[in-house]
Amino acid sequence: MYFSTIGELIAMDGHGSFVWLAYGTTVLVLLVNLMATRLATRKQESALRWRQEVAALQQQQTNNTTEQNDS
Amino acid sequence: MSGSVTASLKQLWHKLGSPRWFYQITRNWVRGFGVMAAVLLLVGCIWGLAFAPPDYQQGNSFRIMYVHVPAAMVSQSLYLGMGVAGFIGLVWRMKLADVAIAATLPLGISLTALALFSGSVWGRPTWGSWWEWDGRTVSTLVMLFLYLGIYALREAIAEADLRARAAALVSLVGTVNIPVIKYSVEWWNTLHQPASFTLTEKPAMPAEMWLPLLVMVLGFYCFAGHNVLSRMRLEILRREANTRWVAELFAAKSVPASITKES
Amino acid sequence: MLALSCQRDQRDLFEPLNLVVGPGECIELLGPNGSGKSTLLRTLAGLHSQYQGEYNSVAAVYQGHRLGLDELLTPLENLAWFAGLQDQHLDRDRALTVLARLGLLAEAHTACYRLSAGQQRRAAIARWLLAEHSLWLLDEPFNALDVQSQVLLNELLHEHCQAGGAVVCATHLQLQVVGKVTLELEPVVEVAL
Amino acid sequence: MLALSCQRDQRDLFEPLNLVVGPGECIELLGPNGSGKSTLLRTLAGLHSQYQGEYNSVAAVYQGHRLGLDELLTPLENLAWFAGLQDQHLDRDRALTVLARLGLLAEAHTACYRLSAGQQRRAAIARWLLAEHSLWLLDEPFNALDVQSQVLLNELLHEHCQAGGAVVCATHLQLQVVGKVTLELEPVVEVAL
């Protein structure tokens, strides 16, 4: 490691605030992109699944009623 | 011989146009890119922040380079990618092209903004001001506008087909700006650093300085691959929600027991 | 034209149509306001791409609600422009004959913005006659025409069909053309889910 | 209205008219294209000042060839604007009733540029009904209306006259209004010198 202490790593000869600001923003930007995509995908997938479940349910109910009618 | 090659190429092309095929084939790519991005970014960050030697002129502020340069490079590449997608979309009317444009926009915008932001943060200690009017800064800003413009354009047009065509056209035409950003440093000879990586010459920096940069650049590219592909897959799920293959993909494995009992 | 149905905002406008327009046919397109007549005509003209089904597009005259005349130019200049667009030379004498038949000879050299609504319509009609396309796609061409011109337009449509041309004409009046086919657009009944 | 005759480019359009429009009267203004119907109506509405003779101008509804709807706004928003112009408050329920009668209820909240030609015309009609002016100056109001709406418009004109209103309506169709007065504009015959 170039720096001898953690303190020095944080201070970076006085340029620390700039460097850490830049890195922090970078991490933030990447994370936001990652999470936004993740969440939206989850949401879409569960919406799709829910649709299928509703469809299956309706199917079953109509089956039930026709069975009842038959009998 | 060549006939069969073109035939199979045509087949591949046809496949490429199919969202379903794309969705299935990219499942593993997304994972691969994700893992690689995580490793590379982690290694690169630690290396760049803690182990690389400081610049003899700029001191430690030069470490911003390891996020600034990859962000700038990837944001340009993404724009170029949108231009290519635009071309494909316009010429072959391929639906996937618009999916790609839509998926590239958010990341492109954020990385351009990041390049601008990290650049200004870097400029404060080195140039002494947050902002300078120089060729590269301005053309990057202009690229941000181009991105935002395409985004706004897509928001403004309600009809899907027209939206796709308009966005493709503007993306394609906008690629004119890429060489401007690329060569701005040479044309203006101003404050900003000239390219440090070129294909023809060896980098001027010592290896301990440019190796972490290389790692970070690769990491950013992998992240972009991961993010754009996942967004494309999401977009495909949205658009193809009513098709059979999506329905099958998300078929209810079983109706929840609670509901079955009631009925 | 196969099972064609046009869309606005991803919404089907009318029940799919099957239609073959042959030479000499005059199709009268009826339907209440908003049933999609204009949209259908625009689609056939290639100006609207949200549709399902298939159709063969051919070079055609299209006359929409908006006339397509440059209002700064005179009728004659407008006609010359249209001819030029199709890479043809405007035969001046023929153009004047056509304008005369439409009662526009006196206005042939008046800028279109100085013409009355009906006069402008007639200038637009001159364009169809000179265009030499066999298919005419007309959207409510009787609007703003006076009684005399309405009779004339019916005659013109008839002549065009006699000469082997075809007409698809959206209208709320009854066409007075012998042998016309009437087509009613049926709005799609939306089924609530 | 005394010996009124309108001019365009210092040229008289029609023989001087003498006309008194009383309550309950419905005047049908006929004349070939270019005879000056629109110009006369614009003059009466106060939008054209090249004329000879005299007339008393009163607050009136004027409906020209162009509809006067802001196409970015919905019919309802347009109506609110017109009410506001006259410093009145739009009674929303009444507006909706009127729109419903015109068959526009479903489109009350759709921006006007997304309406078909006939639907836009009907949105404009709603304005007359809400304006509470007794004189209506209408320039070819039947354009683009479907058959059903044409019948409705005739009814509306009749009702308006029954209620003591007056109508001057330029048209090329025959109004189906009981007690209408027909007025033919006679073009000035130009005498060559």
Next chain:
Amino acid sequence: MNQLLQRELTATLRTRGSVTNPLGFLLLSLLLFALVDPGAQDGHNSYLSGIFWVLILLTNLLSLDTMFRRDFDSGALEQMLISAHMPFVAVLLRIFVHWLSSGLLMTLFVPLFGLLLGLQTETFLPIMLVMVVGTPAVSLLGSIGAALTVGFSRGGTILALLILPLFLPVLIFGSACISAAISGLSFAAPLTWLGLFSSSSLLLAPWATWAALKISVEMQ
């Protein structure tokens, strides 16, 4: 009157470009100017701040063109002329909304532009003050020109240019104020003049605009 205002606002917001275009134009033209001045890095910022006020006027001027255009084309202007109960108010509201979406909006963005131009932070507030006082005159006087030219799409003339000279007072007093503010001097005198100019155009311009609209509508 409330309904009138609402309509103007709704229509303006729905033409999204009407809000973003002026800002974007201002920013991009500033960029262009910044780019073509390669050498002089020291005088650079004062050069740009000199250009700033002119560009604000020009941007304002450009957005004027659309002020009555859509209403003219759709016939809504005819309706306004026929039925407006209070012409003065009807016109004034239109002008007011134009100002909101141009003059006021640009004023709000002064800090951003100021940072880009490298102006001192203390000058932001004075500049904003000057803009709030000066830009209404631009919208007011400009509306006269917009009203006169709206009918001229055919056979157009250079009437828009006739309005530009009217802006000279705004330009002169405004730039006097701003350069005083930048050098930290008092700018009360030119600001007073600017305010006087704005308020007198507030009283007169709507009438002139109304008359101009009448001419335009008759022209067709």
Next chain:
Amino acid sequence: MNQLLQRELTATLRTRGSVTNPLGFLLLSLLLFALVDPGAQDGHNSYLSGIFWVLILLTNLLSLDTMFRRDFDSGALEQMLISAHMPFVAVLLRIFVHWLSSGLLMTLFVPLFGLLLGLQTETFLPIMLVMVVGTPAVSLLGSIGAALTVGFSRGGTILALLILPLFLPVLIFGSACISAAISGLSFAAPLTWLGLFSSSSLLLAPWATWAALKISVEMQ
């Protein structure tokens, strides 16, 4: 083709403003800039000549807005899309006539403006050369933006701004040429680039414009 050209020319000449407006705008905005820069008399000329090229671009840009507007509103654009035998030529002619009435016209007036700005007489010819080579690119690229925006009067967006970035190369090479010309240096290199840029947009822009027009017409 002759008939097409004739129509474009006639229509342009009849909207008189289309010829005089850009010139007047250029002149007046130059005056404005000259006015707000009262002090520095030495750097004055280089300041103005720097501004000159930007203003030429801006003026050009402003006149673009009307390029297809009237045809769109009247429905003539629909007719053009349906029946044009050679789309490329039809669009190119329109662009050409726009260039005649903006770029070329301004070029012809360079001596006048040059005298006003106090530029040396020897620089007139080089500047005119640069303008003849560079302004076609503005009309060509601008036509794409004009075509895309013409349908956006409702729900408008910031498309005009999308085009401005495309002008960056023109701006850069052009101002490089002009400043070289003013300092008496050779400007062959940037001029070549400018020429290359113009000619490649000559080949590509009309197609893009055609595609954009199609989108716009479908949008309504």
